[in-house]
Amino acid sequence: xxxxxxxxxxxxxxxxxxxxxxxxxxxxxxxxxxxxxxxxxxxxxxxxxxxxxxxxxxxxxxxxxxxxxxxxxxxxxxxxxxxxxxxxxxxxxxxxxxxxxxxxxxxxxxxxxxxxxxxxxxxxxxxxxxxxxxxxxxxxxxxxxxxxxxxxxxxxxxxxxxxxxxxxxxxxxxxx
Amino acid sequence: xxxxxxxxxxxxxxxxxxxxxxxxxxxxxxxxxxxxxxxxxxxxxxxxxxxxxxxxxxxxxxxxxxxxxxxxxxxxxxxxxxxxxxxxxxxxxxxxxxxxxxxxxxxxxxxxxxxxxxxxxxxxxxxxxxxxxxxxxxxxxxxxxxxxx
Numbered sequence: 001x002x003x004x005x006x007x008x009x010x011x012x013x014x015x016x017x018x019x020x021x022x023x024x025x026x027x028x029x030x031x032x033x034x035x036x037x038x039x040x041x042x043x044x045x046x047x048x049x050x051x052x053x054x055x056x057x058x059x060x061x062x063x064x065x066x067x068x069x070x071x072x073x074x075x076x077x078x079x080x081x082x083x084x085x086x087x088x089x090x091x092x093x094x095x096x097x098x099x100x101x102x103x104x105x106x107x108x109x110x111x112x113x114x115x116x117x118x119x120x121x122x123x124x125x126x127x128x129x130x131x132x133x134x135x136x137x138x139x140x141x142x143x144x145x146x147x148x149x150x151x152x153x154x155x156x157x158x159x160x161x162x163x164x165x166x167x168x169x170x171x172x173x174x175x176x
Numbered sequence: 177x178x179x180x181x182x183x184x185x186x187x188x189x190x191x192x193x194x195x196x197x198x199x200x201x202x203x204x205x206x207x208x209x210x211x212x213x214x215x216x217x218x219x220x221x222x223x224x225x226x227x228x229x230x231x232x233x234x235x236x237x238x239x240x241x242x243x244x245x246x247x248x249x250x251x252x253x254x255x256x257x258x259x260x261x262x263x264x265x266x267x268x269x270x271x272x273x274x275x276x277x278x279x280x281x282x283x284x285x286x287x288x289x290x291x292x293x294x295x296x297x298x299x300x301x302x303x304x305x306x307x308x309x310x311x312x313x314x315x316x317x318x319x320x321x322x323x324x325x
Binding site: 156161164 | 197219250273276277278280281282283286287289290292293294296297299300301304305313314315317318319321322323324
């Protein structure tokens with residue numbers, strides 16, 4: 001924030017002016033009240049979605065496309081993994097569809113095709129790479145949960161949980 | 177919903193979870209044939225929910241609140257074998273996941289949401305493991321939207 005010189009000279013003058021004129025402390029208190037009022041306004045709209053929510057939703061949708069691209073690339077490189085990948089992959093399609101439903105009727109997620117990450121030549125390494133990606137996206141979503149509106153937070157929490165389950169199932173349920 | 181209300185709501189589910197896990201653990205400990213993986217899942221789950229129950233209680237008290245009391249018993253049927261015990265564990269975790277999902281939609285923004293999302297992830301993972309251990313495939317053991325619809 002840049003300093004606004006205009007703020008300083010009037011407060012100096014209030015000290016000289018004595019009672020009846022707002023002191024610096026009173027001006028600060030007023031500013032604080034205004035800031036609190038602004039916060040309450042923010043909470044009042046917490047039930048709906050906000051521009052911030054649109055950004056969080058777009059981010060989540062982009063991550064979903066990244067996951068879908070990673071599953072597609074892994075399946076293409078390792079056809080023998082088809083059975084292992086099928087269920088989480090299908091659930092990611094459902095996640096992408098859910099995230100594309102915008103509550104505000106604005107445009108859906110960015111349609112820019114994500115680039116698939118390189119797939120390890122070893123099949124079990126490829127599965128581990130997918131599990132790592134799932135967990136990383138889960139962490140992003142869990143953190144986004146704290147900032148989202150009340151409409152979006154449960155969905156982000158659910159998607160994060162689903163990805164942790166995917167990672168667990170991919171790895172055979174052996175790691176927490 | 178205040179953080180205190182959210183903590184209290186989660187605590188009521190933790191009481192029930194500890195009770196249900198106690199039943200499941202007792203059955204699995206004496207299962208014939210031995211159900212070692214299932215018992216390990218039950219013992220770890222019992223510990224998790226026991227610890228979380230205590231932590232939630234302490235936080236409510238530390239913030240000046242009164243924790244809701246637990247009930248003496250819950251209407252869980254006593255499992256009649258390892259499969260029923262695993263089904264009970266899956267049910268308990270499903271109910272915790274649903275509670276977390278509900279609380280996430282009512283809490284104000286803040287770090288408690290991140291914690292609740294962690295609980296939701298843990299519940300979903302444990303429920304899936306319980307179903308996998310009872311022989312379900314991934315399609316039936318997992319759901320696209322754990323805790324939600």
